[in-house]
Amino acid sequence: MAISNNREPKIATGPCGYVLEDVPHLVDYIPDLPTYPNPLQDNPSYSVVKQYFVNVDDTVAQKIVVHKDSPRGTHFRRSGPRQKVYFESNEVHACIVTCGGLCPGLNTVIREIVCGLNHMYGVKRILGIEGGYRGFYARNTIPLTPKVVNDIHKRGGTILRTSRGRHDTSKIVDSIQDRGINQIYVLGGDGTQKGASVIFEEVRRRGLKVVVAGIPNTIDNDIPVIDRSFGFDTAVEEAQRAINAAHVEAEGFENGIGFVKLMGRYSGFIAMYATLASRDVDCCLIPESPFYLEGPGGLYEYIERRLKENGHVVIVIAEGAGQELLSEGMNQQDASGNKLLQDVGLWLSQNIKDHFSKQRKMTINLKYIDPTYMIRAIPSNASDNVYCTLLAHSAIHGAMAGYTGFAVGPVNGRHAYIPFHRVTERLNRVVITDRMWARLLSSTNQPSFWDLNKVEAKKKEETKEETEGQLIVGENHTEATSASRPKE
Known part of the structure; x- marks a missing residue:
């Protein structure tokens, strides 16, 4: 059963062309939910931190370079722990699922979600869904504890196994209800995140207090908006x-x-x-x-x-x-x-x-x-291991704070919560009229193999798209559809 996502994006506008592409929250469809003090304020590990919590209004700009007369552009909600949470520790029943192709770092993210939920928020009930999305209704699960996942980051692949292919959304959400799961962490590429978006829409339609959080990964680095994908x-x-x-x-x-x-x-x-x-x-x-x-x-x-x-x-x-x-x-x-x-x-x-x-x-x-x-x-290297830890913790903080229907990732070096549709609407691709590709051509001294007229036409096309992407009419903001470019 496929549920189409026909809802309008959650967008707020402000002075000087400021646009916040926000992510859904549980209170959007379940009003009057109780809140609880964040247990991090009593966590000895965080006692040295000057500021425990992220300001609720903090945002991250998608574009760090703007012209003085251009709109301020799109922002996303900054990730991090909030002062109030929407789950008590003993209430949480979380699960983790990996889908799509293998990628270095999958086991590291699994480990850090389990350890982060346990050590930071005192969550004890965490399930691993084996074999991708179909594992939800195939009843393939394993209990995950810090002891079980202690050294899995040293191995390649995923201890939960993975799969490709279509799944039955209705059966998945039935299984989520039957098991009493209320936090779902989904690891995978753009196809997996599209599936997570559909699952979130079905959860919202049923009015369930269930968070769906995506951690996008693709070894090809073709997920848009975020700086790079882990692995x-x-x-x-x-x-x-x-x-x-x-x-x-x-x-x-x-x-x-x-x-x-x-x-x-x-x-x-x-x-x-x-x-x-x-x-x-x-x-x-x-x-x-x-x-x-x-x-x-x-x-x-x-x-x-x-x-x-x-x-x-x-x-x-x-x-x-x-x-x-x-x-x-x-x-x-x-x-x-x-x-x-x-x-x-x-x-x-x-x-x-x-x-x-x-x-x-x-x-x-x-x-x-x-x-x-x-x-x-292969297992992930040191850089990716650190990155995977930050991704896992950002997802956990967002889920505990009641945000849902989001993917997490760094935008200009700051982790943010990004609506599912933004990480699945297109592919991030190399811009061959950009400086990074020019650097490669200079390094290898190879020809571009392109007709010069085609190169000029491509430049004009991308310039036009970039210009159109800056236009804001009322509350309708159109972001440029050209590929995300590597930072200078």
Whole structure:
């Protein structure tokens, strides 16, 4: 049973074009709920903190750079502990579910939700839903305690297991009611957060005192609004190992080509950042930047020139790049509804071999490396571990304060509560007319493989979208739909 989300966004406006895109609260549909003092004020761990609680009116600006005559833009509610909470500790019955693909940091978030609820708020009843959303009505659960999750952050994957595919919303909410669950923490990408949004709408329709909080993750970093998704730093760091191996192999042979395929179904952030970080890459190919193979300015010509100049070439390609060059399987989908991609890495590496051996009569030594599942399966690094802790705590504070129907994440370095529709309405993608992509082109010295007229047209299109995104008419605020750009 699918419940459509037809409700208007919860928006408040103020002077100078200020717009707050707020998140739902339990009192929006259950009035006169009692409140309780936040137990953090008696927690010894927080006794050293000068200010226990976040001001209820604090917000976080989506755009940190504005022009002096432009509107102040969109804000989101700042995350953090509130002075009053809407749940007593012994009343809370929480659950955690992981859905979609694996990502470094999932176990860390699970651990920190369990430990945070227990140590900060005294919550003892926490369930893990095994096997994704279908685990709710398949009755697959495990009790989670700080002892159970003590060292799971040292492992890759998720101890709760995961799944892709459709689910029955009505059955899920029936199970939530039957079990007496009142806080749901959902970990997953944009498809998972869309599912969480639908579950929240059904919970609200039934008038249940149940919080639905999303912690978005995708290794591709394609969730909009937030600065980055957890696991991304780990993925970039691990991707460098594969690039380094490709570089060593390429240098070791005459006309050596190291070819590395990385994750990036629709967004090339891992490929771009790993390329910039490694500094050993001669060519980076991503979904956002079309390329062609033959003819003047094409990929083959560039590879041949680099081989003659340096004796070797290192190429990085995101899995979604060049799909338009392959004709098979374009309309097939996986269980989550994502388009099934062809293996562009294997296809292109074979085409490069054929081109140089048959047409150019050159002997090349190509080594193909695909570290996808090795990267997805590793534990998160130190940076992501700290980040996962902040995400988990922000979600807990929001749930205890009665906020619901939200995803949590950093916006300009400050954690905020973001309405579900904002993190699912589009994908965050590399802007190839932005400075970060220009830095990559400068670092690799590769051509853009784009016709200059197309580049200029793309710039005009994005400038128009940016301008339209600043317009405010009455209470209707339209945010720019161009992709979120990496911060300067």
